[in-house]
Amino acid sequence: MAFSKGLVFAMVIAIFAIVKPSEGALNAHYYDRSCPAAEKIILETVRNATLYDPKVPARLLRMFFHDCFIRGCDASILLDSTRSNQAEKDGPPNISVRSFYVIEDAKRKLEKACPRTVSCADVIAIAARDVVTLSGGPYWSVLKGRKDGTVSRANETRNLPPPTFNVSQLIQSFAARGLSVKDMVTLSGGHTIGFSHCSSFESRLQNFSKFQDIDPSMNYAFAQTLKKKCPRSSNRGKNAGTVLDSTASVFDNVYYKLILSGKGVFGSDQALLGDSRTKWIVETYAQDQKAFFREFAASMVKLGNVGVKETGQVRIYTRFAN
Template sequence: MAFNSVAFLISVIIFSVLSAGYGLSSNYYHKTCPDVEPIVTYAVKNAVAKDKTVPAALLRMHFHDCFIRGCDASVLLNSKGNNKAEKDGPPNVSLHAFYVIDNAKKAVEAICPGVVSCADILALAARDAVVLAGGPSWDVPKGRKDGRTSKASETVQLPAPTFNISQLQQSFSQRGLSLDDLVALSGGHTLGFAHCSSFRNRIHNFNATHDVDPSLHPSLAAALKNVCPANNKAKNAGTTMDPSSTTFDNTYYRLIIQRKSLFSSDKSLLDFPKTKALVYKFSSSKEAFSKAFVSSMIKMSSITGGQEVRKDCRVVN
């Protein structure tokens, strides 16, 4: 199948650059740009003060970046000529808040020109976004380089909201991430908004027997069908990921247990004994979730693959 051949190719690319992550360090800019972190934090704080959806946007942006060619800021590159970039691929057209990274990069360039990569700025911004949403903080390893390649066609490699647990496991394992990482990183779904297209498969024509996924709680199914009717064409229709969608907490896991999670991929976490146990663990302890999330974020963000430090995050040098 085409999917499997492309998946294999991407896994080879990812693994070929995975070892580069070991060159990262927490004090990478200690001498060359010591104020980089407060500068990025200031840019993120400014944006969040005006738009509470920014944390979800930055966290998702970082995740989508790392899962294609490693954390190389390729998701930030603009399409050019005949090349359609990642940000214009189907899973990424709803990404937003790129201006936050632009603002941070401009401020950093003003004091440390040509030193700090866009990939590091995005990793720092994602951490700051989680903290500002009420989540945990962590020391971000730094030293990533920016990539020169960005292809919309490669975004098919992003784990889809319709994936089952086996597909999710394959997607994560290709990037050196475990089932523990899968469950912890899925907790990022506690933030943000989901468009109808992401969960339509569960509320309309589910299968030959059921119109609605029988594992979906009836009250949620009714509410979702109201928001996303079968013939709905509204581009921005959808719903928040959970009732506290601008707060980083462990509500997501409780919703899975209550059969009130939105995506097929979310509810599939109950289909493996190991992932199910972690869902229950994180649902009862925000502290346990936060600890696991931090560990998995550091692991994911250490998948590197770039070659340069861009002067402008939207174009190669």
């Protein structure tokens, strides 16, 4: 998935480093005794960062998705590249994630309050919940107890579902991680906050196919608006792109309403309306924000349990292994 930049099946499943759901059980009260102030410290750090930079919520939510999708929720996305290895954060799909400093700041404070206790992976999971809540979305109890990974490879970012995927490809990608069709449509709703660069959707605006210049599933007037934002001559700047929905700083159900009107920014977003397996879910969430919020919280808990490690190290620093 993609949030800030324009949030891979039977035939191509072999190229996946498939991450299985965790068989272990995490605990919502994991730090109650060992670090009771953990969630407060993370919330305050995230809130302050968001006030300073409005791009933080989308970036941290995207960070959580990408971390869990690649090697499981193990904070491998935070590890730095070395001379001998290019890490996940430097893989093409993660170039726009950024805001790593927020997790680093929270972790530094946690190490002072309760050394070697709270994992980087749990910090990311809690921060993802907090940015959703701070943006007007639902709250849920984050299950905790993850341990941190020590391996991070940029070439594994190719396993992230790109914004060009069709519904069947999306379903298979999510299923490989133990997530259902409903989870996939629900978690796609995270696109309600954030920004996309032109490169993630420009293929829908010109030379779409041999017979059509513009993706026919896209509202024509909307396509013309996006063309103006992404002129061929100057669409590579960091600010060239568009918000993912018309209330991009608010977590709401507008994303689904826009899909119904042909204004999904990514091809993978708009595709959800054209398939009977997903269309009814889009329609339900467009009509019922409470249902979307309820299911989003549940799906985030499921995503947070993908491939987690309950044995291993708690990294002292976010950027490299102990």
